[in-house]
Amino acid sequence: MAALRRRTVLMGTGILGAVAAFSPWLPAMAAPLFPTRTVDRDDYSFDPKTGHFLMPGGTTVPYSFRISGLTSKAISLGYDELQALPQVEQTSDFHCVEGWSVNDATWGGFRFAELTRLAPPAPEAKWAVFHSFGTTRSTPGGLDHYVESFPLSDLLDSKLDYLMALQLAGKPLSHDRGAPMRVVCPYDLAYKSIKFVTGLTYARTPQDGWWTRANPIYPLYAPVPSHRLRNAAPKRRPY
Template identity: 55%
Template sequence: MAEKHLQRRSALKWILSGCAALAGLVWGLVPARLRAAVNDLFPTRTVDDDAFRFDPASGDLLWPGNRREPYALRLDGLVESPLDLAYAQLRALPQTAHTVDFHCVEGWDVQDVPWSGVAFQDLFAKVRLKPGATHVVFHSISPTKSRVSGTDHYIESFPLSELLRPELNCLLALDLEGAPLPHDRGAPARVVCPFDLAYKSIKFVNRVEFTDHSVPGWWTRANPIYPVDAPVPPRRLRVKDPRRG
Protein backbone atom coordinates (compact mmCIF):
# COMPACT_ATOMS: atom_id res chain seq x y z
CA MET A 1 0.00 0.00 0.00
CA ALA A 2 1.31 3.54 -0.69
CA GLU A 3 2.73 4.75 2.65
CA LYS A 4 2.53 8.49 2.28
CA HIS A 5 3.16 10.34 5.52
CA LEU A 6 5.41 13.32 4.72
CA GLN A 7 7.25 13.46 8.03
CA ARG A 8 7.93 9.75 8.14
CA ARG A 9 9.11 9.86 4.55
CA SER A 10 11.51 12.68 5.38
CA ALA A 11 12.84 10.83 8.41
CA LEU A 12 13.35 7.61 6.52
CA LYS A 13 15.02 9.40 3.63
CA TRP A 14 17.37 11.05 6.12
CA ILE A 15 18.19 7.69 7.67
CA LEU A 16 18.50 6.00 4.30
CA SER A 17 20.67 8.67 2.74
CA GLY A 18 22.97 8.74 5.75
CA CYS A 19 23.37 4.98 5.89
CA ALA A 20 23.41 4.41 2.15
CA ALA A 21 26.78 6.07 1.90
CA LEU A 22 28.08 3.48 4.36
CA ALA A 23 26.40 0.45 2.74
CA GLY A 24 22.66 0.94 3.03
CA LEU A 25 20.12 0.65 5.77
CA VAL A 26 19.58 -2.82 7.15
CA TRP A 27 16.46 -2.38 9.25
CA GLY A 28 17.20 -5.40 11.37
CA LEU A 29 20.49 -3.85 12.50
CA VAL A 30 18.92 -0.59 13.63
CA PRO A 31 18.59 -0.65 17.45
CA ALA A 32 15.07 -1.48 18.57
CA ARG A 33 14.86 1.77 20.56
CA LEU A 34 15.65 3.81 17.44
CA ARG A 35 13.17 1.85 15.34
CA ALA A 36 10.47 2.43 17.95
CA ALA A 37 11.28 6.14 18.04
CA VAL A 38 11.01 6.41 14.26
CA ASN A 39 7.68 4.57 14.29
CA ASP A 40 6.30 6.69 17.13
CA LEU A 41 7.44 10.05 15.79
CA PHE A 42 6.64 9.39 12.17
CA PRO A 43 3.56 7.13 12.04
CA THR A 44 2.51 5.68 8.72
CA ARG A 45 -0.51 7.38 7.25
CA THR A 46 -3.00 5.30 5.36
CA VAL A 47 -5.81 6.14 2.97
CA ASP A 48 -8.06 3.84 5.00
CA ASP A 49 -10.44 5.28 7.57
CA ASP A 50 -8.78 3.07 10.15
CA ALA A 51 -10.87 3.88 13.20
CA PHE A 52 -10.76 0.24 14.29
CA ARG A 53 -8.01 -1.56 16.18
CA PHE A 54 -7.22 -5.25 16.30
CA ASP A 55 -6.62 -7.38 19.38
CA PRO A 56 -4.48 -10.40 18.42
CA ALA A 57 -5.11 -12.07 21.78
CA SER A 58 -8.85 -12.38 21.16
CA GLY A 59 -8.87 -12.12 17.37
CA ASP A 60 -11.39 -9.28 17.63
CA LEU A 61 -11.72 -6.00 15.76
CA LEU A 62 -12.31 -3.13 18.17
CA TRP A 63 -14.45 -0.24 16.96
CA PRO A 64 -15.35 3.12 18.52
CA GLY A 65 -18.07 2.93 21.13
CA ASN A 66 -16.64 -0.25 22.69
CA ARG A 67 -18.02 -2.33 19.84
CA ARG A 68 -16.09 -5.46 18.98
CA GLU A 69 -16.52 -8.23 16.46
CA PRO A 70 -14.52 -11.32 15.56
CA TYR A 71 -12.15 -10.82 12.64
CA ALA A 72 -12.61 -13.20 9.73
CA LEU A 73 -10.89 -13.47 6.38
CA ARG A 74 -13.39 -14.31 3.64
CA LEU A 75 -12.34 -16.22 0.53
CA ASP A 76 -14.95 -15.93 -2.21
CA GLY A 77 -15.54 -15.12 -5.86
CA LEU A 78 -14.74 -17.92 -8.29
CA VAL A 79 -14.68 -20.66 -5.65
CA GLU A 80 -16.93 -23.67 -5.20
CA SER A 81 -17.83 -22.66 -1.65
CA PRO A 82 -16.93 -19.35 0.04
CA LEU A 83 -14.96 -19.76 3.23
CA ASP A 84 -14.49 -17.60 6.33
CA LEU A 85 -11.31 -18.11 8.36
CA ALA A 86 -11.03 -16.75 11.89
CA TYR A 87 -7.74 -15.25 13.04
CA ALA A 88 -6.95 -18.37 15.08
CA GLN A 89 -7.53 -20.50 11.98
CA LEU A 90 -5.06 -18.38 10.01
CA ARG A 91 -2.57 -18.85 12.82
CA ALA A 92 -3.14 -22.60 12.68
CA LEU A 93 -2.12 -22.79 9.01
CA PRO A 94 1.54 -23.44 8.17
CA GLN A 95 3.52 -20.28 8.89
CA THR A 96 6.18 -19.05 6.48
CA ALA A 97 8.85 -16.44 7.18
CA HIS A 98 10.57 -14.18 4.65
CA THR A 99 13.12 -11.45 5.25
CA VAL A 100 12.80 -9.17 2.24
CA ASP A 101 13.28 -5.58 1.13
CA PHE A 102 10.46 -3.04 1.14
CA HIS A 103 10.26 -0.63 -1.81
CA CYS A 104 8.09 2.47 -1.61
CA VAL A 105 6.77 4.03 -4.80
CA GLU A 106 8.33 7.32 -3.63
CA GLY A 107 11.81 5.95 -4.14
CA TRP A 108 12.98 4.82 -0.71
CA ASP A 109 13.76 1.29 0.36
CA VAL A 110 14.10 -0.55 3.66
CA GLN A 111 16.26 -3.64 3.58
CA ASP A 112 15.79 -6.93 5.39
CA VAL A 113 12.30 -6.56 6.84
CA PRO A 114 11.30 -9.81 8.62
CA TRP A 115 7.70 -10.81 7.90
CA SER A 116 5.91 -14.06 8.62
CA GLY A 117 2.46 -15.38 7.89
CA VAL A 118 0.66 -17.66 5.47
CA ALA A 119 2.04 -18.43 2.02
CA PHE A 120 -0.65 -18.06 -0.60
CA GLN A 121 -0.13 -21.65 -1.72
CA ASP A 122 -1.28 -22.75 1.73
CA LEU A 123 -4.09 -20.22 2.02
CA PHE A 124 -5.61 -20.86 -1.40
CA ALA A 125 -5.51 -24.61 -0.82
CA LYS A 126 -8.38 -24.09 1.64
CA VAL A 127 -10.84 -23.46 -1.22
CA ARG A 128 -11.58 -25.16 -4.54
CA LEU A 129 -11.24 -22.66 -7.37
CA LYS A 130 -13.65 -22.63 -10.27
CA PRO A 131 -12.35 -22.83 -13.84
CA GLY A 132 -11.40 -19.41 -15.12
CA ALA A 133 -10.00 -18.00 -11.88
CA THR A 134 -6.93 -16.06 -13.00
CA HIS A 135 -6.64 -13.11 -10.62
CA VAL A 136 -6.99 -12.34 -6.93
CA VAL A 137 -8.46 -9.13 -5.52
CA PHE A 138 -7.68 -8.22 -1.92
CA HIS A 139 -10.07 -5.99 0.01
CA SER A 140 -9.42 -3.95 3.15
CA ILE A 141 -11.60 -3.76 6.24
CA SER A 142 -12.88 -0.20 6.32
CA PRO A 143 -13.80 2.57 3.86
CA THR A 144 -11.15 4.96 2.65
CA LYS A 145 -11.03 8.59 3.72
CA SER A 146 -11.46 9.71 0.12
CA ARG A 147 -13.35 7.87 -2.58
CA VAL A 148 -12.34 6.77 -6.04
CA SER A 149 -14.37 5.35 -8.89
CA GLY A 150 -15.78 1.89 -8.34
CA THR A 151 -14.82 1.20 -4.73
CA ASP A 152 -15.28 2.71 -1.29
CA HIS A 153 -12.36 0.80 0.26
CA TYR A 154 -8.77 -0.08 -0.58
CA ILE A 155 -8.32 -2.91 -3.07
CA GLU A 156 -5.42 -4.42 -4.99
CA SER A 157 -5.27 -7.28 -7.47
CA PHE A 158 -2.58 -9.70 -8.57
CA PRO A 159 -2.34 -12.51 -11.10
CA LEU A 160 -3.10 -15.76 -9.31
CA SER A 161 -0.10 -17.42 -10.94
CA GLU A 162 2.31 -14.89 -9.42
CA LEU A 163 0.99 -15.30 -5.89
CA LEU A 164 1.55 -19.04 -6.20
CA ARG A 165 5.19 -18.79 -7.31
CA PRO A 166 7.27 -19.61 -4.22
CA GLU A 167 10.35 -17.80 -5.51
CA LEU A 168 8.45 -14.47 -5.43
CA ASN A 169 8.12 -14.75 -1.62
CA CYS A 170 4.55 -13.40 -1.56
CA LEU A 171 2.82 -13.73 1.76
CA LEU A 172 -0.28 -12.86 3.73
CA ALA A 173 1.70 -11.41 6.61
CA LEU A 174 0.46 -11.74 10.18
CA ASP A 175 3.72 -10.88 11.98
CA LEU A 176 6.48 -8.30 11.72
CA GLU A 177 9.76 -8.86 13.56
CA GLY A 178 8.35 -11.91 15.30
CA ALA A 179 5.27 -10.23 16.78
CA PRO A 180 1.71 -9.65 15.53
CA LEU A 181 1.49 -6.80 13.05
CA PRO A 182 1.08 -3.41 14.71
CA HIS A 183 -1.89 -1.40 13.57
CA ASP A 184 0.00 1.02 11.36
CA ARG A 185 1.63 -1.90 9.53
CA GLY A 186 -1.70 -3.43 8.57
CA ALA A 187 -3.05 -5.64 11.37
CA PRO A 188 -4.57 -8.14 11.37
CA ALA A 189 -3.20 -9.18 7.95
CA ARG A 190 -1.52 -7.55 4.98
CA VAL A 191 -0.14 -8.61 1.64
CA VAL A 192 3.62 -8.67 1.15
CA CYS A 193 4.94 -8.99 -2.41
CA PRO A 194 8.55 -7.83 -2.25
CA PHE A 195 9.16 -7.56 -5.98
CA ASP A 196 6.27 -5.09 -6.35
CA LEU A 197 6.13 -1.48 -5.20
CA ALA A 198 4.62 -1.16 -1.76
CA TYR A 199 1.28 0.36 -2.74
CA LYS A 200 0.42 -3.13 -3.94
CA SER A 201 0.98 -4.49 -0.42
CA ILE A 202 -2.54 -3.84 0.83
CA LYS A 203 -3.06 -3.60 4.59
CA PHE A 204 -6.03 -4.53 6.83
CA VAL A 205 -7.08 -7.41 4.56
CA ASN A 206 -10.42 -9.07 5.31
CA ARG A 207 -11.47 -10.45 1.94
CA VAL A 208 -9.78 -12.43 -0.84
CA GLU A 209 -11.81 -12.49 -4.06
CA PHE A 210 -10.94 -14.75 -7.00
CA THR A 211 -11.83 -13.32 -10.42
CA ASP A 212 -11.31 -14.01 -14.11
CA HIS A 213 -9.73 -10.62 -14.84
CA SER A 214 -7.38 -8.00 -13.46
CA VAL A 215 -8.99 -5.28 -11.33
CA PRO A 216 -7.43 -1.80 -11.01
CA GLY A 217 -6.40 -1.08 -7.44
CA TRP A 218 -7.23 1.96 -5.32
CA TRP A 219 -4.21 4.01 -6.31
CA THR A 220 -4.59 3.15 -9.99
CA ARG A 221 -8.16 4.42 -9.85
CA ALA A 222 -7.06 7.53 -7.96
CA ASN A 223 -4.32 8.37 -10.46
CA PRO A 224 -3.32 6.37 -13.56
CA ILE A 225 0.36 7.14 -12.96
CA TYR A 226 0.12 4.19 -10.55
CA PRO A 227 -0.01 1.15 -12.86
CA VAL A 228 -1.98 -2.00 -12.13
CA ASP A 229 1.24 -3.99 -12.36
CA ALA A 230 4.02 -2.33 -10.38
CA PRO A 231 7.28 -4.28 -10.44
CA VAL A 232 10.16 -2.68 -8.58
CA PRO A 233 12.63 -1.13 -11.07
CA PRO A 234 15.60 -3.49 -11.45
CA ARG A 235 18.09 -0.83 -10.35
CA ARG A 236 16.48 -0.79 -6.89
CA LEU A 237 16.61 -4.55 -6.38
CA ARG A 238 19.39 -6.42 -4.62
CA VAL A 239 17.93 -9.72 -5.86
CA LYS A 240 16.81 -10.18 -9.45
CA ASP A 241 13.06 -10.32 -10.00
CA PRO A 242 12.35 -13.94 -11.03
CA ARG A 243 9.64 -12.71 -13.39
CA ARG A 244 12.28 -11.12 -15.59
CA GLY A 245 13.84 -14.44 -16.52
Protein backbone atom coordinates (compact mmCIF):
# COMPACT_ATOMS: atom_id res chain seq x y z
CA MET A 1 0.00 0.00 0.00
CA ALA A 2 1.45 3.34 -0.98
CA ALA A 3 2.56 5.51 1.89
CA LEU A 4 0.21 8.29 2.79
CA ARG A 5 1.39 11.69 1.66
CA ARG A 6 0.73 15.07 3.27
CA ARG A 7 -1.35 17.73 1.58
CA THR A 8 0.84 20.38 0.01
CA VAL A 9 -0.02 24.07 -0.11
CA LEU A 10 2.76 26.22 -1.54
CA MET A 11 2.25 29.72 -0.16
CA GLY A 12 3.40 32.80 -2.03
CA THR A 13 3.89 33.40 -5.72
CA GLY A 14 4.45 30.72 -8.30
CA ILE A 15 8.07 31.81 -8.68
CA LEU A 16 8.78 31.47 -4.97
CA GLY A 17 7.02 28.13 -4.98
CA ALA A 18 9.31 26.95 -7.77
CA VAL A 19 12.34 28.17 -5.85
CA ALA A 20 11.16 26.27 -2.80
CA ALA A 21 10.70 23.12 -4.84
CA PHE A 22 14.12 23.13 -6.53
CA SER A 23 16.42 24.76 -3.98
CA PRO A 24 17.65 22.72 -0.99
CA TRP A 25 17.71 25.87 1.16
CA LEU A 26 15.22 28.68 1.59
CA PRO A 27 16.62 32.05 2.75
CA ALA A 28 15.74 33.37 6.18
CA MET A 29 13.59 36.13 4.66
CA ALA A 30 11.33 33.41 3.24
CA ALA A 31 10.59 31.83 6.63
CA PRO A 32 6.87 32.76 6.36
CA LEU A 33 6.83 30.89 3.04
CA PHE A 34 7.31 27.46 4.55
CA PRO A 35 5.57 24.93 2.34
CA THR A 36 2.60 23.82 4.44
CA ARG A 37 2.33 20.13 5.25
CA THR A 38 -0.56 18.88 7.31
CA VAL A 39 -2.48 15.67 7.85
CA ASP A 40 -4.87 17.37 10.27
CA ARG A 41 -8.41 18.44 9.50
CA ASP A 42 -8.37 22.20 9.00
CA ASP A 43 -11.71 22.78 10.71
CA TYR A 44 -10.57 25.10 13.51
CA SER A 45 -8.25 28.05 14.14
CA PHE A 46 -6.56 29.61 17.16
CA ASP A 47 -6.79 33.22 18.33
CA PRO A 48 -3.69 34.21 20.35
CA LYS A 49 -5.45 37.33 21.62
CA THR A 50 -8.08 35.32 23.47
CA GLY A 51 -6.27 32.00 23.90
CA HIS A 52 -9.27 30.19 22.39
CA PHE A 53 -9.83 27.84 19.48
CA LEU A 54 -12.57 28.80 17.04
CA MET A 55 -14.47 25.66 16.13
CA PRO A 56 -16.92 24.85 13.33
CA GLY A 57 -20.26 26.57 13.88
CA GLY A 58 -18.64 29.51 15.67
CA THR A 59 -18.17 27.94 19.08
CA THR A 60 -14.98 28.64 21.03
CA VAL A 61 -12.87 26.38 23.22
CA PRO A 62 -10.18 27.69 25.59
CA TYR A 63 -6.74 26.25 24.89
CA SER A 64 -5.41 23.99 27.60
CA PHE A 65 -2.10 22.13 27.65
CA ARG A 66 -2.31 19.08 29.92
CA ILE A 67 0.63 17.18 31.42
CA SER A 68 -0.29 13.70 32.65
CA GLY A 69 0.98 10.13 32.86
CA LEU A 70 3.84 9.17 35.16
CA THR A 71 3.87 12.23 37.38
CA SER A 72 2.55 12.95 40.84
CA LYS A 73 1.48 16.42 39.73
CA ALA A 74 -0.71 16.32 36.63
CA ILE A 75 -1.50 19.88 35.60
CA SER A 76 -3.19 21.94 32.89
CA LEU A 77 -1.81 25.24 31.62
CA GLY A 78 -3.57 27.94 29.65
CA TYR A 79 -2.02 29.88 26.79
CA ASP A 80 -1.28 32.87 29.02
CA GLU A 81 0.45 30.62 31.54
CA LEU A 82 2.71 29.21 28.82
CA GLN A 83 3.54 32.74 27.71
CA ALA A 84 4.44 33.62 31.30
CA LEU A 85 7.16 30.96 31.47
CA PRO A 86 10.75 32.15 30.93
CA GLN A 87 10.96 32.78 27.20
CA VAL A 88 13.96 32.34 24.93
CA GLU A 89 14.60 32.93 21.25
CA GLN A 90 16.61 30.67 18.99
CA THR A 91 17.53 30.66 15.33
CA SER A 92 17.78 27.20 13.83
CA ASP A 93 17.28 25.27 10.62
CA PHE A 94 14.20 23.23 9.72
CA HIS A 95 14.57 20.07 7.63
CA CYS A 96 11.61 18.37 5.97
CA VAL A 97 11.69 14.65 5.26
CA GLU A 98 10.82 15.48 1.64
CA GLY A 99 14.26 17.00 1.11
CA TRP A 100 13.74 20.75 1.46
CA SER A 101 14.99 22.92 4.29
CA VAL A 102 14.42 26.37 5.74
CA ASN A 103 17.51 27.89 7.29
CA ASP A 104 17.73 30.47 10.05
CA ALA A 105 14.12 30.34 11.24
CA THR A 106 13.78 32.41 14.41
CA TRP A 107 11.54 30.74 16.98
CA GLY A 108 10.40 32.00 20.37
CA GLY A 109 9.22 29.88 23.27
CA PHE A 110 10.49 28.05 26.34
CA ARG A 111 12.64 25.07 27.16
CA PHE A 112 11.17 21.70 28.04
CA ALA A 113 12.80 21.89 31.47
CA GLU A 114 10.19 24.48 32.44
CA LEU A 115 7.53 21.80 32.12
CA THR A 116 9.42 19.23 34.19
CA ARG A 117 9.87 21.88 36.86
CA LEU A 118 6.10 22.41 37.07
CA ALA A 119 5.17 18.74 36.71
CA PRO A 120 8.17 16.53 37.53
CA PRO A 121 8.20 13.13 35.79
CA ALA A 122 8.36 10.04 37.98
CA PRO A 123 11.73 8.22 38.10
CA GLU A 124 10.39 5.45 35.87
CA ALA A 125 9.29 7.90 33.17
CA LYS A 126 11.75 7.85 30.27
CA TRP A 127 9.65 9.25 27.42
CA ALA A 128 7.52 12.26 26.57
CA VAL A 129 4.56 11.56 24.30
CA PHE A 130 3.06 14.72 22.76
CA HIS A 131 -0.51 14.95 21.50
CA SER A 132 -2.00 17.34 18.96
CA PHE A 133 -5.34 19.13 19.08
CA GLY A 134 -7.99 18.09 16.58
CA THR A 135 -8.21 15.01 14.40
CA THR A 136 -6.45 13.70 11.33
CA ARG A 137 -7.98 12.83 7.97
CA SER A 138 -6.95 9.19 8.28
CA THR A 139 -6.41 6.95 11.27
CA PRO A 140 -3.35 4.69 10.86
CA GLY A 141 -3.53 1.94 13.44
CA GLY A 142 -6.65 3.62 14.86
CA LEU A 143 -4.76 6.79 15.82
CA ASP A 144 -7.02 9.77 15.10
CA HIS A 145 -4.66 12.64 16.04
CA TYR A 146 -1.01 13.48 15.55
CA VAL A 147 1.36 12.04 18.17
CA GLU A 148 5.15 12.12 18.60
CA SER A 149 7.50 10.67 21.22
CA PHE A 150 10.90 11.86 22.43
CA PRO A 151 13.28 10.59 25.13
CA LEU A 152 13.14 12.86 28.15
CA SER A 153 16.92 12.86 28.21
CA ASP A 154 17.02 14.37 24.70
CA LEU A 155 14.42 17.02 25.46
CA LEU A 156 16.44 18.10 28.49
CA ASP A 157 19.78 18.15 26.66
CA SER A 158 20.55 21.82 26.06
CA LYS A 159 22.91 20.97 23.17
CA LEU A 160 20.01 19.60 21.10
CA ASP A 161 18.08 22.90 21.16
CA TYR A 162 14.58 21.47 21.64
CA LEU A 163 12.09 24.30 22.07
CA MET A 164 8.41 24.51 22.92
CA ALA A 165 7.69 27.20 20.33
CA LEU A 166 4.95 29.79 20.64
CA GLN A 167 6.31 32.26 18.09
CA LEU A 168 7.98 32.43 14.71
CA ALA A 169 9.78 35.57 13.50
CA GLY A 170 8.58 37.51 16.55
CA LYS A 171 4.89 36.78 16.07
CA PRO A 172 2.52 34.16 17.53
CA LEU A 173 2.52 30.98 15.49
CA SER A 174 0.01 31.02 12.66
CA HIS A 175 -2.34 28.10 12.11
CA ASP A 176 -0.19 26.78 9.26
CA ARG A 177 2.86 26.84 11.53
CA GLY A 178 1.10 24.91 14.31
CA ALA A 179 -0.57 27.42 16.63
CA PRO A 180 -0.66 27.70 19.51
CA MET A 181 2.44 25.57 20.21
CA ARG A 182 4.74 23.14 18.45
CA VAL A 183 7.91 21.22 19.26
CA VAL A 184 10.95 22.59 17.45
CA CYS A 185 13.64 19.94 17.01
CA PRO A 186 16.46 21.22 14.77
CA TYR A 187 18.37 17.94 14.58
CA ASP A 188 15.31 15.78 13.80
CA LEU A 189 13.42 15.57 10.53
CA ALA A 190 10.37 17.79 10.60
CA TYR A 191 7.74 15.06 10.90
CA LYS A 192 8.89 14.95 14.52
CA SER A 193 8.08 18.68 14.91
CA ILE A 194 4.52 18.10 16.13
CA LYS A 195 2.16 21.04 15.72
CA PHE A 196 -1.00 22.13 17.63
CA VAL A 197 0.42 20.61 20.82
CA THR A 198 -2.22 20.25 23.51
CA GLY A 199 -0.98 17.40 25.70
CA LEU A 200 2.09 15.68 27.11
CA THR A 201 2.15 12.23 28.68
CA TYR A 202 5.15 10.95 30.64
CA ALA A 203 5.64 7.26 29.83
CA ARG A 204 7.96 4.32 30.37
CA THR A 205 8.06 3.49 26.67
CA PRO A 206 7.53 5.46 23.45
CA GLN A 207 4.45 5.49 21.29
CA ASP A 208 4.96 5.34 17.54
CA GLY A 209 4.06 8.68 16.03
CA TRP A 210 1.23 9.26 13.55
CA TRP A 211 3.66 9.77 10.68
CA THR A 212 5.53 6.54 11.50
CA ARG A 213 2.31 4.56 11.69
CA ALA A 214 1.11 5.94 8.37
CA ASN A 215 4.54 5.57 6.72
CA PRO A 216 6.44 2.71 8.40
CA ILE A 217 9.59 3.45 6.41
CA TYR A 218 10.00 6.55 8.61
CA PRO A 219 11.17 5.47 12.08
CA LEU A 220 10.63 6.92 15.52
CA TYR A 221 14.27 8.01 15.63
CA ALA A 222 14.66 10.50 12.79
CA PRO A 223 17.93 12.45 12.91
CA VAL A 224 18.62 14.82 10.05
CA PRO A 225 21.21 13.21 7.72
CA SER A 226 24.60 14.74 8.39
CA HIS A 227 25.05 15.97 4.81
CA ARG A 228 21.99 18.23 5.23
CA LEU A 229 23.31 19.93 8.37
CA ARG A 230 25.35 23.12 8.20
CA ASN A 231 26.79 22.35 11.64
CA ALA A 232 27.57 18.95 13.09
CA ALA A 233 24.85 17.48 15.28
CA PRO A 234 25.59 16.91 18.97
CA LYS A 235 26.19 13.29 19.87
CA ARG A 236 23.23 11.38 21.27
CA ARG A 237 22.13 7.81 21.78
CA PRO A 238 19.96 6.40 18.95
CA TYR A 239 16.56 5.09 20.02
